[in-house]
Amino acid sequence: MPASPSTARAINDRVALQLLQREGPLTAGQLKAMTGLSRPTVADLVERLQGSGLIQVVGESGEQRRGPNARVYGIVADRAHLAALDVRTQGVTLVVADLLGVTLAEASLPIGDDTSTEPAVERAVALLERTVREAGAARLHSVGIGAPGLIDPMSGELRDTSGLPAWHRRLVAALQERLPARVVVENETNLAALAEQRAGAARDRDTFVYLWLGHGVGAALFLDGRLRRGASGGAGEIGFLPVPGTAGLPSANDCGGGFHSLAGSAAICELAEKYGIQAAPAPGPAAAALVAAAVASGHAADFLDALAHRLSLGAAAVASVLDPGCVVLGGEVGHAGGEELAVRVEARLAALTPLPTQVRAGDLGGDAVLHGALLTAREAAQDELFAPGA
Template identity: 50%
Template sequence: MRTATPQMARAINDRLALDLLLEHGALTAPQLRALTGLSRPTVSDLIERLRTNGLIEVVGESGEDRRGPNARLYGIVAERAHVAGVDIRLDTVTVTVADITGRPVGSAKRDIEAEPPAGDRPSGRSGDHLVTLIADTVAEAAGPRSMHTVVLGAPGLVDPHSGELASDNGVPGWRPNLLQALRRRIDAPLTLENDVNLAAVAEHRAGSARGREDFVLLWLDKGVGAGITLGGRLRRGASGGAGEIAPLGLSRGSFCGLLGTEAVRELDRDSLAARIAQVAFTAVAVLDPGLVVLGGETGRTGGEALASRVGEYLAALSPIPTQVRASTVEGDAVLHGALFTALSAAQREVFGGVPG
């Protein structure tokens, strides 16, 4: 049986302390000892090590009711790295920049316009208007800050081998190898992810699926899709197509075609719930996730009342016990998921490779 080396033990302790500082904010050495269970010398050593490496700093003093000098408060050096989350929709690009603690420090949003005719494009910029728009929006949100990691969310199937979209997603100006072109404009590692997958990440980290190992996010917006998490991990499939349930033809011409239109708002709750349950049944029958979260505009608007009714219809269709909940992620779920993904990557590299 292999035991941890002193170097590995130090890395584990350091990452534990950093994760606690991320979760609780600034802490004193006694508080770190209480939360970690580590000895006084071990905590003193890791504090000195983290300060030397520029990862934490003294941010104040504790006003603890005790004799002697106040204890120093230690916090993460927030400016050590910055990340950007990008949500690319059919008509807008939205960017949020955060420091390594996850605190937003900049944002920008721009409309996507149709690509100009070939004769009206600036020389040498043919077909790159979307690339320019995304790069400029990231630059506006970042200001003078350098980006450590940028994660983009967009509709469509992302090829896990190339990292590019496998097919057209309907965003004006999107073209093959767009990610490669963006890498020439943005000086940071870029990752493209399916938008629904990122919404599932947000739901897992800060929404109705928090603390759950298995769940399916059913995305009900201007189309229908699913984000699948099993064993605590997002599942993309061998070709990136996991969760692409719209092509199955479920209620084609009735439910899928209604999403994102006024017609879906005209359906009574029972009719809407019954159609959603039919779509959810496919995922439940194959995956047995135990939880289905209703996201997107329709899921958020319907709330728990719609989720409860979907649960009733789903129970009548399937013998597999399944909870149905409405999304509780506040704001733009895709953008939040992109930021969470970018932060995880940055924290792994900056804080060390040992999982927290």
């Protein structure tokens, strides 16, 4: 059945908006060429989108720079404001941005272990409210949150996970209760993988495994262009993976003895001490600073080889089951190791599994979670604002 005129208009409008979002400001002629629509149809949709306040003239192009054909149209960036939060065990980092994803303000707040739940929540909410005011945003449309722990695949809520601060779960609920905005929460590793797939090391991959290497370890699975969460939201809990080389086995409540015991920040620091690697104090996991120092020295091949061996054990288990063709070493440690570490892991992986698997260093490091949270908030806003009849 052919689409009705109103449905066709809505589809054309959304296609044009997505092009403007991806390509930046365009002329009507460029929209015509990219969409394949007729000149009158493009003229109509431009008029509709201007009338709805979604696009505006942002300049002119061409030699003469005048007349309707020279007008350049762009999305009205302040039509909606967004926020993204990276909630870690020891604090919160956040950004406020416009509809195009341009950062308007950012802030961070450490929250110590001795801070009780309600004060921690109030401080985090107050930080967001203050940053929104500093950004000049009248009202938030969507908020994306990246947090450690499991996200219930049915409800989309952060599950109560042992070992994580109680304020994490309460913060998400408080933001949902107090903000006149859509709040979307997702596992931090999944968001980091999304960011690397959209704007980082996995831009050309529909299927890959992302290994988060920071204070802890985790994995995210992109298969055939889709993020896979598992039946309970726990796909990628690689810290619990039994691997050789540990002192014992993990349990349902403790990942000690699992892959975490080889690749977590504390384990990497112990390994670096064994090889005499030292680094100046730096923000983020101490392991990342040590790995960066080892790479920069050019004389720490033994340490990097030992670390690559450890990482290859977890990567081989995942690759042998999923055959992703590509593993991205992400988080602060993966970013610090760069190509130097990725090449070593790939070589050891080739000796452990017959399945050809490329290993890449993540491009975004620890910023990947915040980047992914902002992408999620922006998509939530666009789904509503770009929808037919919006």
